Amino acid sequence: MKRYPSLFLALLFLIACSQGNKKLPILGEREPISKEIGGKMVSDTVYQTIPPFSFINQDSSIITNKTFDNSIYVADFFFTSCPSICPIMSKNLLKVLDKYKGNKEVKILSHSIDTKYDTPWVLKKYATKLGVEGDQWQFVHGSQESIYGIADKYMVYAKENSSAPGGFEHQGWLILIDKEKRIRGAYDGTNDEQVSQLMSDMDILLKEYH
Amino acid sequence: MRNSLILILFICVIVLIIGNACQGEEEIKKAQFFTNGKSLYASNCENCHGQNGEGLSNLYPPLTDTSFLREHQNQLACFVKYGITKPLEVDNRKFDTKMPANNHLTNQEIAYILTYIGNSFGNKLGLISTEEISASLKNCEIVE
Numbered sequence: 303m304k305r306y307p308s309l310f311l312a313l314l315f316l317i318a319c320s321q322g323n324k325k326l327p328i329l330g331e332r333e334p335i336s337k338e339i340g341g342k343m344v345s346d347t348v349y350q351t352i353p354p355f356s357f358i359n360q361d362s363s364i365i366t367n368k369t370f371d372n373s374i375y376v377a378d379f380f381f382t383s384c385p386s387i388c389p390i391m392s393k394n395l396l397k398v399l400d401k402y403k404g405n406k407e408v409k410i411l412s413h414s415i416d417t418k419y420d421t422p423w424v425l426k427k428y429a430t431k432l433g434v435e436g437d438q439w440q441f442v443h444g445s446q447e448s449i450y451g452i453a454d455k456y457m458v459y460a461k462e463n464s465s466a467p468g469g470f471e472h473q474g475w476l477i478l479i480d481k482e483k484r485i486r487g488a489y490d491g492t493n494d495e496q497v498s499q500l501m502s503d504m505d506i507l508l509k510e511y512h
Numbered sequence: 513m514r515n516s517l518i519l520i521l522f523i524c525v526i527v528l529i530i531g532n533a534c535q536g537e538e539e540i541k542k543a544q545f546f547t548n549g550k551s552l553y554a555s556n557c558e559n560c561h562g563q564n565g566e567g568l569s570n571l572y573p574p575l576t577d578t579s580f581l582r583e584h585q586n587q588l589a590c591f592v593k594y595g596i597t598k599p600l601e602v603d604n605r606k607f608d609t610k611m612p613a614n615n616h617l618t619n620q621e622i623a624y625i626l627t628y629i630g631n632s633f634g635n636k637l638g639l640i641s642t643e644e645i646s647a648s649l650k651n652c653e654i655v656e
Contacts, residue, residue, distance in 0.1 A: 383610065383612075385559065385560065385612045386559060387559065388559075389559045389560045389568055389571070389572065390559055392568070392571075393562075393568055396569075428571070430570075431569060431570040431571040431609065432568070432569045432570075432571050433569040433570065467612075468612070
């Protein structure tokens with residue numbers, strides 16, 4: 303220690319900083335705007351947000367973007383008959399649900415990309431078998447156009463492709479959305495480490511509101 | 513008299529050695545099937561059935577129910593190759609999620625996979641040979 307006081311100090315500084323008020327980045331496109339406040343021109347940034355939506359959930363109720371007001375949420379794209387990455391994503395989302403069970407500020411939104419087969423009834427069966435009850439985790443059905451359209455807004459690739467396992471090609475991202483509908487993180491839903499990262503980032507994000 | 517006793521003893525020893533060698537051969541084969549099966553399991557089965565064969569809730573059955581595996585041993589190849597559409601009772605629970613077919617797997621590969629499953633997760637079914645797989649696949653119940 304005596305030989306490297308500066309190194310020791312630097313290390314201390316680094317530890318102190320990483321313990322500080324960490325904030326998550328805001329992802330997606332951004333646009334600078336200028337607006338007039340009290341006669342002065344002030345520049346601000348408009349961030350990419352998730353546009354309004356309306357889908358039908360596993361209980362055949364209509365849910366909209368308003369359902370997620372006042373909560374942060376994790377969104378993903380999957381389908382119930384998916385033989386590839388979805389089971390692992392669902393398993394990992396179960397961990398997220400377990401950690402935040404009953405927390406009204408945390409929700410999960412899973413969009414089915416198999417819009418023909420995954421009717422609300424099929425989604426309900428899937429949720430029940432997975433052991434998911436209540437409305438904290440929403441499984442939604444929508445038209446192909448609306449689901450694939452919103453996938454773009456979450457920056458997740460999803461397309462029908464008969465040569466892919468199960469007939470659909472998609473990415474396994476878990477997308478973290480804040481209360482302002484901005485994208486605050488993207489995590490590989492099949493990777494345990496990234497899922498742990500998601501959960502610690504959710505804690506950081508929740509602190510922003512307290 | 514003494515000579516014939518020695519001869520009998522000698523023959524016994526030879527038989528034992530040969531027997532052991534054969535068993536050793538089967539052990540080696542089992543180990544080889546097991547290793548190959550492990551990587552095939554990871555790419556074909558693990559997503560649903562889990563790294564430790566634990567399954568997923570009531571969605572995908574676990575592969576830890578040894579008595580189920582034993583009772584259905586001659587149908588396991590059919591399950592892997594053609595999938596499952598009818599409900600099954602595993603681990604005292606009912607499962608009715610459809611299992612997809614795996615037509616791309618060869619009989620050899622199915623033997624690897626089943627030897628791996630059959631000797632992991634607390635199961636001890638021993639070597640499941642390619643010949644056994646071929647025989648089982650001739651008697652698959654075709655469910656429409």
